[in-house]
């Protein structure tokens with residue numbers, strides 16, 4: 001009996017990084033479930049994927065920052081045993097000083113960047129574990145490593161994505177379920193103009209194309225990287241930073257106040 005192609009879910013597939021992930025995963029042989037709010041964009045992408053790659057892409061229109069819509073999405077995905085890949089990509093940035101920013105902007109970033117990613121992962125992970133097969137790609141950001149004025153909440157959400165991914169990697173070690181955290185730096189997408197910092201205001205030399213970003217992230221995945229920073233050429237920098245982080249943690253396990 002021929003087996004059906006595996007299914008990959010991409011959240012935030014209606015533009016930017018998610019749309020390119022959908023294209024690349026279709027090229028790798030996956031059928032797709034494309035999730036976002038803008039149905040017209042998802043439909044157009046699904047048609048392009050069918051034409052270009054001959055793969056089936058279903059669309060699932062949802063507001064993942066809305067608890068009811070998120071719960072319905074999670075239940076729908078959890079009930080589908082063909083899903084083998086989850087790309088937790090949908091995300092929102094509102095870059096403004098926290099003290100004067102609307103509370104709603106902070107809460108919507110937390111709802112989308114943290115809560116929806118967590119809930120969708122929890123929805124799919126039991127099935128992945130039962131089948132001992134699955135891949136979760138969590139899109140964090142280099143702003144999960146550093147905070148700039150105006151990014152307190154956004155960086156906080158991306159720090160969560162990185163540490164959540166690290167925790168899952170430890171819990172799932174030895175299983176057939178893999179987790180990759182991707183930390184893009186500035187990438188040319190709509191997120192910037194919606195963030196309050198126009199894309200046109202960035203130094204073009206520091207901005208990556210979406211295609212290059214996703215292809216570099218997938219190259220890292222193919223090499224088994226747990227954390228991929230697409231523009232980082234010197235992997236020794238990351239390894240030294242990780243070693244310093246672990247050494248710092250170990251140095252806290254004394255049970256005694258430091259002498260100061």
Ligand SMILES: NC(=O)C1=CN([C@@H]2O[C@H](COP(=O)(O)OP(=O)(O)OC[C@H]3O[C@@H](n4cnc5c(N)ncnc54)[C@H](OP(=O)(O)O)[C@@H]3O)[C@@H](O)[C@H]2O)C=CC1
Pocket residue numbers: 011012013014015016017018035036037038039041062063064065066089090091092093112139140141142183184185186187188189190191192194
């Ligand atoms: N571009 C960059 O410089 C960087 C981006 N990232 C991260 O990459 C990810 C993708 O962002 P990017 O492609 O740049 O930005 P885009 O704005 O192009 O894409 C964001 C996607 O998320 C979807 N989305 C937004 N709000 C909701 C919602 N409430 N419910 C469902 N879907 C939603 C959007 O679809 P719709 O509006 O149709 O719902 C869209 O498909 C994000 O997590 C972002 O934080 C990380 C580092 C750098």
Ligand SMILES: CC(=O)[C@H](N)C(=O)O
Pocket residue numbers: 093095140141142143154184185186187191192195
């Ligand atoms: C708008 C941003 O801050 C961007 N998504 C990033 O993570 O660098």
